[in-house]
Amino acid sequence: MAVPDEDADEEEVATCLSEAVQADFESLFGCRFTLDEKGEMMPEAGHRLPKDERALLEVIRPYWTHAVRNARYFAMLGGEYRKLESEKYIHEQHIVDNKRQNLVKKACVSIVTGIVPYIDRIINEVHKLLTLGYLERPEVKQEKYRYIDELATRINEYNEILALWIKMRQGTLSLNIETFSLMELFDILAKGRKAFDTKRQTLDMQPTDACVKADKALTLFMINTLMENARKYTPEGGHIEVKAVETDSYVEISVTDNGRGLSPDDVERIVHEKVYDPASIGLHGTDADEELRRNKGSGFGLMNCKGIIEKYRKTNELFRVCLFSVESRQGEGSRFYFRLPRGVRKTVGVLLCLLAMGVGSSCNRSSAPASGGGGLASYYDEHLERADAYADSVYFANVYREHGRALAYADSAIRYLNLHFTEHVPRSAPLMTLYGTGDAAEIAWWSEHFDTDYYVILDIRNEVAVAALALKDWDTYHYNNTAYAYLYKLLSRDASLEAYCTEMEHSSGNTTVSIILCIALLLVFLAGYYLLYFRHRMLYRFNLEQLLRVNRILLRVSMRNLDGGTDADWRLAWKALLHEAFDEMNDLLPLQTWGVGLRREETRRTETVFWPALPAYGELTRWVDECISAQSNVFSEDGCLGCFPLLVEEDGEQQCPGVFVVQSVRRLRAEEVLLLELMARYVSILLVNNTIRVRQTFRDLELVRDDKARAYREETILHVQNLVLDNCLSTIKHETLYYPNRIKQIADRLLAGLPHTEEKEQVKAMEELVGYYKGVFTLLTSCAVRQLDAVTFRRQAVDVEVLTGSAVKYVKRRNKKSSFTLALQVESAAVRVTGDKVLLSFLLENLLEAAYACPEEGTLELKVEPDGDFVRFSLTDRRQSLPSTVLNELFYPDLKRMKGPDGQLTGTEYLVCKQIIREHDEFTGLRGCRINAEPAVGGGFTVWFTVPKAGKGRAGEAVSR
Template sequence: MELSKGYDAGKAEALNNLAFVDIVRMNYKSAYEKLDSVLSITNNQVELLIADVQLMRLCQRESKNKDFYDFREKAIRRQKRIAEEEILLTEHQRKRMVYANSEFSIVSSTYYYYVGLRAQSAQAMEDINEELIARDDTAQYLNYLYNVGAGGIINKGTQQEVSQQEFDYLMRCFIAAQQHGYIYWQANSLQGLSEHLIISEMRDKLIADNYASIRFINADNVPDSLLAGNLAERATDLFIRYGDVYQIAGAFRTLASCYWQINNYPSAIICLQDALEKNKAINQAPDLVASIREQLSVVYAAVNDKQGSDFNRNIYLDLQEQTRQDRYLESRAGILESTSQQLNLMIVAVLVMIALVLGLLLLFHYLKKRNPNGNSLDDLLLPLKEWQVRNEKELEDLEEEYQEVQEASYITHTNVVKNKKRNIEKRAKLFLVNTLNPLIDRMIHEIKQLKTNKGTEALRNERYAYIAELTDDINKYNNVLTQWIQLQQGELSLHIESFSLQQVFDVVAKSRKAFELKGITLNIEPTQSIVKADRVLTLFMINTLAENARKFTAEGGMVSISSKEETDFIEISVKDTGVGIEPEALHHIFDRKVIVDNKETNSHGFGLMNCNGIINKYKKVSKLFAVCSIGVDSKLGEGSRFYFRLPKGIARILVLLCLLSTSLLSYANEPDIPVNADASEQNNSLRELDIANMYADSAYFSNIKGDYKRTLDFADTCRYYLNKYYLRLNPNGRHLMKRIADDNITPAEVQWLYDDLPTNFSIILDIRNESAVAALALHDWALYRYNNNVYTLLFEENSADKNLGEYCRMMQRSESNKNVAIVLLILLLLSIFPLYYFMYYRQRFRFQSYVESIRQINAILLSNGTPVEKQQMISAIATNKFPESLKEITQKINEALKKSIESYNTSSTNIELAQDELRRMEFENNKLHVSNNILDNCLSTLKHETMYYPSRIS
């Protein structure tokens, strides 16, 4: 310091070195003062970078997470600035820069390690150039070797391989420190080696694989079981000799772990109390105190001092809040908030200036009479008149469309009435058919009596005569029926049209749910074919064939619907993988009969008979339908393929009407879907969380009562319900909570947090903490270590502020917006005078701009948009400053638009309602049409099959 007068860089270097000594002695207040002085006395960026790094070290020791990231951001900016001029550094500055960069990475790695960010910690160490620091800075090289060997950096390989690599790093550090006389790094490496040799399994493996190295460090020839404690004692003595308060407390903690491992609990308590009481300055390092308190709670539990264990654990849990997850986003938020305040002050200042200038200008502004405009304003009204003529024509077109819909509705209503009448007539014919049943029953009775051969010859003749009378009566009824159901020329009721087959397939696809409920896959191949037929009857035939296929197809099968386009016709086929049809039954498949394939499927064949009747009816209409046919291909046990052929159609503009009709049919056939399934599933999940919470509370009260085994039982049940909740959300999930697991594997609950699982992590934290407390009381140390480690890691990860990210992004946008606002406001301030000049002295130009606005409104009025769009666009044009003469024009335009919109809405509503009614009647007419055709087929079959029976009986 004395030699650095007039040499700011040298003084800053001296202050940095003195601050390092203060940090070692935990005189943090003095260290802050010296480092603050460095920031104020020099502009040497290398020394300023070193000061920032040492401030990072202070913040890491004191668990000041936000301040740590403040200084880290500053250090990163300095590194970038120095890198731009690195070629100008002197040799001494270059070596100081090597120290600064390596120390920055090591401090960052240490901080990340203690807050649980192991991946970032390892990455920070990887940024160090090992060869460079080994050549230029031995102390930093030893620092690097120790931090790698201390643990948490190497993550490739098995646990034994990682431990061996870390052991090698620590041995290299210890040997090099001895060679160069670095007591501090000798102590650190001995402490690290001691921690690696505490656990017996790992110790035995390391001793067996590193016999020479173990003999070298075992200077006192102690037994293997006591070697870890011996190394810890030697490290403690060296740290006391060196004077590092922080490391002395850490060494006592390590020594206590060694005593605890050999069950020497009183000595472990003494070591931990020495760590806390030898120098009260360690209370400035909450993370170190927290680790000592946690270890004290374990040791007190080992000697069955429950009160002492609970006391220290409660302190440990309180300190967790101070040493929890990093606050990088919080740091960013603080910096942005400070910048935002500065920008706000600048904006206020600019606004005040603008207000003052405007106030001065308003003093000189006064109203002047506007010079009369020589041009006539009548020309501005001509576009309005032109638009009114066009609008009246559009309204007339809407009225004409409404009348067309009304006419179509009347025609459809007439067809509905006609079809209803036909339906009643056909049902009356069926009633006539049913009246024959009593006559047939009497004939059957008389025939049975004749078969008994009882009675005289006269009586038998009377019975024959009676049967003949019954036959004559049946013939009379048949003659009447034949006259009624005779298919006369021109009376066939078919609605022939060209339509897209895909529309019908889309309607059939609505019934996919019925197939899925039976475990059958419905496959409908898309098609571009256009057919000419009755659309409703075509839909009926496809539905009939698909339903038959579903009925005779077993679970796991498939039903396929497709079409194939040929030269003159379209072939529509329904293929299934069902039971198939016997060869002798194929020839009579479209005849009326009872089909019984098994006890679960029973059909009378009416559907296929109706399909055959529809095809026959097509053939009678025109030669165009000569290509129509229906058939079946089937193999027993392999399935069947039913197909029918229809003539090709021609696509027309009227396809839109078909789409409207089929949409109604699809709505009618759409199955009901339960709407509360998701709500039920969510309630079940929430119920599982509620049960888990109840068991977590039970575990807490069980610990209070001292029933620790029951606490673990409650914890197991709680984990069961939490896992059940997890599996409900992720049926194939593999991350399940366990009572105890491998420490090297990421705990399931932490993985849930990474995956953003929507669960209650407070329950998990509670149950892990209560499990750790119960394990302490039961002296189950492995169970305690696992639950406590999971609790600590999950607490650190979960306690980060989730809202700061969005807040930082908002502040960044706000900063950018305010910067733009300042520029705009300054430009506005500069432009006030010229703007005022032109606005004040150029009234004619302003009036002309208003006229141009009117012309723009007229252009919008004559555009091709709807009246609503025009009104919105015109409303966006400011007209409140127009003179009265121009305001009258805009008012006329707005009033005309308003009336037009009202008329347009009324007409559109009327058309929509009329179209809805038309679709409803068409839907009803289609249903009646299908029903009448089915009844036609039934009556036609009855006529052909029964007209000769009475004559044969006679």
């Protein structure tokens, strides 16, 4: 019976199957059939079946039910697969959009960093005026004033380009607003509990059923930022609490700690000042030690949190409730909190599941028993406390790369662990050592159920292995690494597995007894009925059921055991099936054992499973392989064992995915061989539909689910970074616009001429102003530059035909929106390049978009050719000729060239292209990627760029910084 394709809906399954078997049903019964409300086969109205045909119909119905159920199951899996594929596609499209926006942000950051040299030059010129006596030399100082004025003008041009570009891109970056449960984020953040455990801090994630309406990725970013700040500023043994309080209009998420606290000035600066020096936060008025100063972060996290809240407030009236604030007292701790609009809860069941997961994930190291003895009370004495302290010292020594000191601390920790052991075990026993041979002493302690802190030992062995690896002390590394791996397995062992297996054995035994009793009673009843009533009619029915009874049992059992939808070990499932059907089969044929074999194409081996035991034939493996390869029956020399191929038809070809093996207590007869061949046909259907297809389907589902999760993670990273960069660039634009104008005003006054005393005061004022400008600008720029560390560059080998095809499609789409038409002539070599496919397509689209700035019809020429280890792309536009001076500055910011008559910014496409080439030059593993513009032979100009040829550098990987 054919199973519909997985693309069929569940409602169409019964209809598809009925159309497939109508002809066969009509040839058997002389009529067509219909389906009742339950989907059962019924003869068409007005046709009455004889008793024998009704019996045959009852035999066929279980197979029909199995086929419908199996087809609906695969249709359901197909629907889930299509859903995951569509979600993955949406995430990938978001990645493409976010990656393109990210490149534009990077180009803006490049303009910002390009201002820094001009500020340094102004500082240098002012320094020369004040220290080298240039103020006393009129000709020199006038030249310096003019140079400072030119530098300030250049900075203003850069600022205006940045402002126009940001204004032009407004609205392209939006928040992904959705309603979600905060418990989902709390569960994710609870997985980072280990970082708090290393500082002996208690992390308390309060369960909540609150829902908020916000951007999920940004909310996770904000909570994680506040938790990291609390961890850094809270000393060892501190307490950190994360909770959400729900009101009618908003949900307040807070992170509270009992750490050092902040001064009132610091709180005022964080809450009300948009720009401040984060390096000074938390250090004023406290006894801050050097370790705190070293571990202190950049401080931009809080700035970004404030910026995100401000972006929320500007989005919609719903977000007017958004707030970011701080409550803190020195020496008592701090409470950082923010408010988001309250969301509407969709389902209660999902929240309950999430809460259960949160409770399970919140179990930390302290809840685990200290030893594997089970039931022994854990306790800490002075030796264990000192050992634990030295274990922390080992960790921090490794962090600061003082690996020799780490080994010394580890030796001291081992000494206290041995003292603890000798105090509680007076007899002679092995003691721990830093290095040695054989099994570590703690393994023997575990075997003897000695109660000690095995987690401290685990940390010590791990950190000693790290230190020894850094020092290249291989003997110490191998000894400690082996001890760590062994002890980790012991601590992770599940002690309840043995009791569970014993319970399952008892349950299986009871089931077997019940089945045997039921079958025995059924046989007695059938024998009496057969002997007393209608023997001549029962003979026909017995012959019919003799052929199909075992197959019916196999189908019934398979619907219960193999159709569960899991990709578990197929051996266990088939052993249960063979076990349950063995008694019925033994009634028809005196069996000794039977089983099936499945051919693994990836390993070229056949895996077999038998019940109740493996046949006692040394050549069994050869017979099985011969049966599969020849696709014919193979028998043993004594004729007691037969191998029958499991044949299925797929894509018009007959294939043999497995083998059906039967061993009888006597030689197989001809009629028994015919029966077994018929059974093999049904077993092949079960093997393909219930094992091979199910396993392959679940493997495909798992792969697409992993791809979807990867795409979602990458999309989230890019989305958060783009919003943070947008916030940083807006802050730079608003907070630094005043200073270059003020510097230019002072320079203009100095050029106009001032008395000597006033002139010197103005130069000093300029020195103070430009110094403050440099500090603010460096602070804000570093915040933006730090966001570039988490960008993912997906390096892969890309066919040039794919890129040129994408360019041709873009020109066709662009011509539909334009008042004139451009043609693209492509001349491409059959080569592959190494790079990011999305960015390379974006690069070509930007070059083509720049060509549309000239409103004339014509033909663009795109040529791709190998150039040594690189591939050279050349785009020639013969409609316009540009002088070399313009072409040389095409990829640099220039306000005169880029600002149009209507005040709009043009030519930004070339800056984006330059940024893309810079990315490829850094991440493809082969330096030398370039982009340039030059006059074309025969008129016009050519923009060319080079990227590495596939096979050069490190293609085929995904890198991240």
